[in-house]
Amino acid sequence: MxxxxxxxxxxxxxxxxxxxxxxxxxxxxxxxxxxxxxxxxxxxxxxxxxxxxxxxxxxxxxxxxxxxxxxxxxxxxxxxxxxxxxxxxxxxxxxxxxxxxxxxxxxxxxxxxxxxxxxxxxxxxxxxxxxxxxxxxxxxxxxxxxxxxxxxxxxxxxxxxxxSNPALHNAIKFMNEGGIGEVKFARGLCYKRRASIDSLGDYPLPEGVDFSLWSGPATYTNPKLTRKRFHYDWHWQRLYGNGDSGNQGPHQTDIARWGLGLDRHPNSVISYGGRLGYQAERKDENYVDAGDTPNTEVSVFDYGDKCIVFETRGLSVNGQSDEEINKLFQRGPDGKGNIIGVIFYGSDGYVVQKSYTHCIAYDKDMKVIQEFKGGGNHFGNFVDACISRKYDSLNGDAMVGHLSASLAHLGNISYYLGEKNTVSVDEAKTVLEKVKSLDDNVATLLRTAKHLTDNGVDLEKYPMALGPYLKFDPRREIFPDSKEATAMTTRAYREGFVCPKPADV
Ligand SMILES: NC(=O)c1ccc[n+]([C@@H]2O[C@H](COP(=O)([O-])OP(=O)(O)OC[C@H]3O[C@@H](n4cnc5c(N)ncnc54)[C@H](O)[C@@H]3O)[C@@H](O)[C@H]2O)c1
Missing domain, CATH: 3.40.50.720 (NAD(P)-binding Rossmann-like Domain)
Known part of the structure; x- marks a missing residue:
């Protein structure tokens, strides 16, 4: 036609x-x-x-x-x-x-x-x-x-x-053709400084906003606004947002899945972290920030023979001590600013997604083998498909979005279920060393703990929380051993704003 x-x-x-x-x-x-x-x-x-x-x-x-x-x-x-x-x-x-x-x-x-x-x-x-x-x-x-x-x-x-970016397409093609040997593990990083969104309170709604409509499918808090800034900061309130693992995260977990060829959900998840560091930031040990999503979160996703780890750090990584990550992102120990990207670990080297339009392949000695650059037109790709009616021509169809967003949701489900289970680093270590993963779970835990203490977090007073290890059934989209976790794969919708179950769309 x-x-x-x-x-x-x-x-x-x-x-x-x-x-x-x-x-x-x-x-x-x-x-x-x-x-x-x-x-x-x-x-x-x-x-x-x-x-x-x-x-x-x-x-x-x-x-x-x-x-x-x-x-x-x-x-x-x-x-x-x-x-x-x-x-x-x-x-x-x-x-x-x-x-x-x-x-x-x-x-x-x-x-x-x-x-x-x-x-x-x-x-x-x-x-x-x-x-x-x-x-x-x-x-x-x-x-x-x-x-x-x-x-x-x-x-x-x-x-x-x-x-839709050539940088990614070409880097992933290079990996698929064996450019860095066998690749089974990817680490996504969102080391993105996020200041406190100010204290929990009862703030006036901006004029001209219909808050009931804005709340839509989420619980209507009648009409109480508990964060100071109405727009954007909803990201850090779980009724509306999904924290940075659901904000920046889906870009990186999507690239990680794509690069590893994982067109399915993982078999299990475990997550730990907290919303930490704002007492030190505000120099007030009783300070309560209005957000309730973690600003520090590590989630381990096991896919059987492959694995993805996603790390969120909302506090500063200026001058961070992690040598490997610094090198792969080409910054020294005195480096400043955020680090956002993906590291693919191959048997013969690494591929690093350094920005949306730039990837770098390294050999095992971290010598650059090849660079991949270039952005594309994702909106244009969508318009192409609207005209051609060829669903297969979409570069990021609904399933792509669903599988990648779900990683944020699965990680957060484990974290939220374990939120009250605060643990010492040693206690977390005992659990995490037994969790199946292609990462060195303990090394990642210790790096995370050091990042927090470097930012003035007293981990004895404000410990991290450790979520349960949860098996997931990728086909049925349920947690077979946890009704509580399965219940969190959906939400209680408000009348008039119910997102139908997949079978009822
Ligand atoms: N792809 C990317 O690189 C990228 C970059 C930034 C943001 N995002 C995504 O875009 C979304 C918006 O982020 P933002 O930073 O613009 O947030 P924002 O809070 O600045 O803007 C959201 C807007 O949506 C309006 N809104 C809320 N409910 C609505 C409704 N039911 N109908 C119509 N309008 C409604 C709000 O009034 C507001 O103007 C987020 O989901 C974010 O993850 C994607």
Whole structure:
């Protein structure tokens, strides 16, 4: 079916869809009926990059914007009108936007707790969906998106843009062709300084925000805001966010899975860490930060013959003592700033993902063998697929997003279940040395403990918590030995905002 014919087809099928309003399909007067109509949902920080991508693509036009914060919505709508010389319609409720026949696809950068529901509703309404990482807030939401894409024949891409970057494609090809020998283990790193989000409190809501709608599928706290900054800092409150293992993490765990060829869930997980260091940072031993996700977390994922470890460090790694990591990321012991990336350990060397557009292969002596550079156009890849209707052409489909987001969820499930189980480093060592892994678990634990004490954390007073070792059934997506953990693969939804189970999409 040609591009233009597809538009006619869409027009007809939309006109006959009972779910759609009686409004004519073309309500826009752009005279650009060869363009796909984009609706960008959640237009705070990241959503603005989505807007830019569709304005910059000659095949698309931004016909609608959605934000529950009216102020942000109005500002962006004016900007978009100016940039593309066509005024988008502005909505605060995604459900209304999905009735808009000028919308062919949605592109969403809301907070994490809304991702899956926006995606499922969009696909049910016959729209394609580009959904930011993590694609889900819990495991079953990711499965629901996979099922919806299949059932409704829609394109569903996750916002893991590295999947479209030549740097990654070429580095992974190099590994697959044996460039560093046999590769079974990857370590993802999110050493990203995160200051405290300020103390737990009762703060005023920003004007123009419908907090009930913003809360959506999450528990409505009626209307109590416990963090100072309304936007962005939801990442560190588990009702809405998934901590850095679900924020930065999905980029790195996705690359780790991709490089190791792991198109499945792991067989087990164990996680440890804490939300630590802010008492020292604030010089107040009774200080309570408003976040409740760990800022320090290590998760070990066993895949049988392969393994991924993901490390989150929210405190400073300036001048960190870890020689191997410093060398692989090409910084000395006096190095400053964050370290974010993936290390693949091969029998003959290493491949390091140093940035989204730069990978380096080393031999065993850490001498550079080859470098891989270059970024791509992940939004463009999604638009390609929306036109061609070839699901296989998506570089990061719903399943990719689901498997990678799930690593954050599995790690957090272990951590949350063990949150009260605070342990000394020696106690953790006794447990972790028995856990199956291709990493040296104890060495990683000791490095993590040193990182904390280097940041002034008194581990006797503020110890780490050790989660349970949990077996996972990758096919059934349950923890066969823990009902409690299995219950955490979903959430208690609010009426009207229920993300359906995968079988019910
Ligand atoms: N791919 C990447 O590199 C990348 C980079 C940054 C952020 N992200 C992802 O993008 C998402 C947004 O992050 P951010 O930093 O822009 O957050 P943000 O808090 O700055 O912006 C979120 C926006 O969504 C709006 N919103 C909330 N609920 C909504 C709803 N139901 N409908 C419409 N709008 C709603 C908020 O009002 C806000 O304007 C996150 O999931 C994050 O993980 C991805």
């Amino acid at each position: 040609s591009y233009l014919n597809r538009r006619k087809f869409m027009r007809n099928s939309l006109a006959s869809a009972a779910a759609m309003s009686a409004a004519p399909y073309f309500v826009r007067n752009l005279g650009a009926n060869d363009k796909l109509g984009a609706c960008v949902v959640g237009i705070g920080g990241r959503g603005n990059s989505h807007i830019g991508a569709y304005i910059g693509d000659s095949r698309t036009v931004v016909t609608a914007l959605v934000d529950v914060d009216e102020g942000i919505g109005k500002r962006r709508a004016a900007e978009v009108a100016e940039r593309q010389k066509f005024e988008p319609k502005l909505y605060t409720d995604i459900r209304e936007a999905l009735q808009d026949p000028s919308v062919d696809f949605i592109s969403t950068a809301t907070p994490n707790h809304w991702h899956a529901l926006v995606g499922v509703w969009a696909m049910q309404a016959g729209k394609d969906a580009y959904i930011e990482k993590p694609i889900s807030h819990n495991v079953l939401e990711g499965s629901a998106l996979v099922a919806a894409a299949k059932k409704y024949g829609r394109m569903c891409q996750v916002g893991s843009q590295c999947r």
